[in-house]
Amino acid sequence: MPTTTRPNPRTCPPSAHARPILTGHLARCPRSARRNGRRSARVRVEDQQLRDRHPGGTAPVTDGACDGRPDTADRYVFDREWEREHERLAALEAVYDGVTLDRLAGLGVAEGWQCLEVGCGAGSVARWLAERVGARGSVLAIDLDPRFAEGHGLPNLTVRRQDLLTDPLPADAYDLVHARALLEHLPAREQALDRLAAATRPGGWVVVEDFDIEGAMAAAVARYWPAGHTGLAERLYSALQAVFGGAGGDAGCGRWLPDALARAGLTEIGALVHAPLLRGGTPFLVLTLRQLRAPLLAGGLITAQELDKALELIQCQEIRYTPNFMVTAWGRRPG
Numbered sequence: 260m261p262t263t264t265r266p267n268p269r270t271c272p273p274s275a276h277a278r279p280i281l282t283g284h285l286a287r288c289p290r291s292a293r294r295n296g297r298r299s300a301r302v303r304v305e306d307q308q309l310r311d312r313h314p315g316g317t318a319p320v321t322d323g324a325c326d327g328r329p330d331t332a333d334r335y336v337f338d339r340e341w342e343r344e345h346e347r348l349a350a351l352e353a354v355y356d357g358v359t360l361d362r363l364a365g366l367g368v369a370e371g372w373q374c375l376e377v378g379c380g381a382g383s384v385a386r387w388l389a390e391r392v393g394a395r396g397s398v399l400a401i402d403l404d405p406r407f408a409e410g411h412g413l414p415n416l417t418v419r420r421q422d423l424l425t426d427p428l429p430a431d432a433y434d435l436v437h438a439r440a441l442l443e444h445l446p447a448r449e450q451a452l453d454r455l456a457a458a459t460r461p462g463g464w465v466v467v468e469d470f471d472i473e474g475a476m477a478a479a480v481a482r483y484w485p486a487g488h489t490g491l492a493e494r495l496y497s498a499l500q501a502v503f504g505g506a507g508g509d510a511g512c513g514r515w516l517p518d519a520l521a522r523a524g525l526t527e528i529g530a531l532v533h534a535p536l537l538r539g540g541t542p543f544l545v546l547t548l549r550q551l552r553a554p555l556l557a558g559g560l561i562t563a564q565e566l567d568k569a570l571e572l573i574q575c576q577e578i579r580y581t582p583n584f585m586v587t588a589w590g591r592r593p594g
């Protein structure tokens with residue numbers, strides 16, 4: 260389980276308590292990621308088995324990067340080898356799973372569904388899906404680095420190292436294809452979304468979720484930081500945008516999703532823009548900023564002192580702030 264650093268509330272900046280506390284939708288309590296203890300049996304299905312069953316599949320994306328490099332792992336903004344990366348991904352789940360799982364349940368995920376979870380990270384959504392679809396259903400969870408999702412012990416969940424952009428996926432196969440906080444990292448996000456749509460069976464759902472902290476949305480995020488610190492927050496989010504952009508990502512990706520789903524040929528499109536209001540000390544943004552410290556400072560848009568001040572502020576348990584706007588968008592493959 261992620262550990263929460265507990266700062267001394269006495270170190271909170273004096274103006275940190277001045278902001279009103281939001282209630283209702285924005286303040287909904289994040290549900291903790293499910294972590295079951297059944298970690299004994301590893302369940303793997305050989306790649307070949309799947310390829311044999313679905314010979315059609317999708318072609319690799321190789322032309323998304325503007326410098327001609329394959330558009331894949333080497334462009335990811337986060338260091339997968341960082342010693343606290345598993346903890347950071349689990350912290351992300353703890354913040355965003357509530358809305359994600361509600362939406363997936365609302366779309367009718369049920370027993371017997373075949374699901375694909377792409378960029379599965381620490382695997383909480385994949386585990387939830389596997390429990391929901393039961394023995395008659397199945398879940399394939401893929402990631403360039405699936406280590407943190409392995410060892411789950413669920414017989415209907417297969418976790419596999421696979422690149423969305425270059426490895427084959429079966430065509431027209433899944434009742435649900437879900438990817439959260441993934442497309443925002445991929446320069447070839449349009450082609451990536453096409454691959455998600457192609458893997459979905461006619462009548463099945465694609466659900467994609469990405470952040471929007473770009474431009475006016477960065478200013479909006481800053482408004483949900485404690486009074487007196489909005490300027491600091493705006494500088495921080497400008498720096499984050501630059502770091503994402505520098506790695507080929509798009510910090511405004513969430514806003515693009517609904518139109519992109521339509522362009523990919525999906526129908527019955529819906530979307531939800533949401534922002535959790537977190538208590539200081541919640542680990543997700545703290546760990547994200549620590550992980551990105553070097554590129555944030557290298558960009559020159561925020562100083563080390565400002566970054567440290569932001570980190571101190573968001574660990575102060577008496578404040579509330581929002582880390583991001585997230586867009587959850589869905590669409591259905593025509594039947």
Ligand SMILES: C[S@@+](CC[C@H](N)C(=O)[O-])C[C@H]1O[C@@H](n2cnc3c(N)ncnc32)[C@H](O)[C@@H]1O
Pocket residue numbers: 331332335348351352377378379380381382401402403404421422423424438439440441444
């Ligand atoms: C920010 S994490 C989000 C994890 C998870 N979806 C969540 O929201 O909890 C993005 C994940 O996508 C994976 N990833 C990045 N590029 C990928 C690609 N081309 N194919 C498959 N996975 C990829 C990363 O390794 C990482 O685990």
